[in-house]
Amino acid sequence: MAKLIECIPNFSEGRDEKIIQGLVSIAKSIQGVTLLDYSSDASHNRSVFTLVGDENGIQEVAFQLVKYASEHIDMTKHQGEHPRMGATDVVPFVPIKDATTAECVEISKKVAKKINDELNIPIFLYEESASNPSRTNLAKVRKGQFEGMPEKLLEEEWVPDFGERKIHPTAGVTAVGARMPLVAFNVNLDTDNIDIANKIAKIVRGSGGGFKYCKGIGVMLEDRNIAQVSMNMVNFEGTPLYRAFETIRFEAKRFGVNIIGSEVIGLTPAKALIDCAEYYLQIEEFDYGKQILENHLLN
């Protein structure tokens, strides 16, 4: 069966419907690629596309979209709330089926090289593709934004992974990389005290000494008057959802607080939830690839 890879490019245009539709046309025109979703935000002035495709199709569509963006988006005129450094700001590749993160790293490097060779846009590799640890975090890579990039590229530690040490005059700089699928998973507590949610978030998240692949903060759900531990599970195989959930459950007890529900936001790979069913039902020797009927139907 064909490998299936997801790509979620972010473009610095969320207002001009003509340009957005131009990107949509390209996204739909490449053989072996499906446009799952796209959304634009006018205040961020940014659009996010979600595509899946085979190994070749996903590389082709990523390149063609970056090319179109570089020809139609002028960063010297861009304004918007969301941090950004390029017409195409970031291009992550994610393994979905029969593909590994290592393969997505290879793909990200091939696409990065082609973008630079043919479009002359300097590239930072980030996340799993990063050439050194200070480049794994996108926020650090993007710091300074479009306006600060000409200077940043001249700093010793910010030589681009591909390209010369100067920005593309209108398309800026693009980050390309591989990462695991991300699951947005929030756990609701029966308290209106956000401090408790913040304390628990700190316990479960990697940066607080908790689970390596979990990011989290406390959030107040004003309409329900309850506090929530809002998490990004950035590698659900390394840190499964149930492990964060059960940890929140027993840590909340210290405060006399209980879990009253949870939310999964947006798209999630089936395996992130099936892994949880496997845990709770104590299923022995389950073979996800072979035993899930739908896995035999994907391409």
Add this chain to the structure above:
Amino acid sequence: MAKLIECIPNFSEGRDEKIIQGLVSIAKSIQGVTLLDYSSDASHNRSVFTLVGDENGIQEVAFQLVKYASEHIDMTKHQGEHPRMGATDVVPFVPIKDATTAECVEISKKVAKKINDELNIPIFLYEESASNPSRTNLAKVRKGQFEGMPEKLLEEEWVPDFGERKIHPTAGVTAVGARMPLVAFNVNLDTDNIDIANKIAKIVRGSGGGFKYCKGIGVMLEDRNIAQVSMNMVNFEGTPLYRAFETIRFEAKRFGVNIIGSEVIGLTPAKALIDCAEYYLQIEEFDYGKQILENHLLN
């Protein structure tokens, strides 16, 4: 997106490799249909095919397979351990994606009519397609087997749903129907007492007063010296796996017995397990169709 329907025809031939490969060739030749699996058992002298396809393809492949079986399998010479009444013994249709049981009932009736019209094989509709409650259970429909069918068809209550009251001379009688996907789910106990497993099985299964869509028996796993509650979950939406599992857990306590693991045998629809993750993680307002990434990739 296209509807996806599964068909699992059972043929009364598990020894003659030439005939089995003839069926395989047909299974692979129909546009819009994928042969997921097939297995043959020599002592049962029987083969089971697992196919999925769109609405039209699945009807065509079912008919063509029944036709081939009627031309190549002679029931007057058939011997095998498994109960059987026709060259094609049974043809169930199962809704997999964007299809309902009601639609599969319609499909089963169309295929049944065509088989009778063109091949002159009498048909019993069974399970969800049954014309009366005494025909829902396949074991009852098949009782008497191939050898007893000529007489059975003359009984008042066993007039075929399609065709005359006499068997096809070599292909016998075929049962056609619609059913929900079946999940084979076994729960292992920390006891070597099969009586306890039998008592619990009786509690959870519909026929014992338990869950309507659960069938179950106690089984001894000789190699591990433990008893098991072995279940067929015949409608995992009507009776979710977690509900049977948690009921076994609390009923086992009466005997001082604990669950030590479980097994899912063979193929299962992703939703049967994701429904369990939803329960245990207390996910609020999860939309299976929209939020599972893979659901956007199927055809």
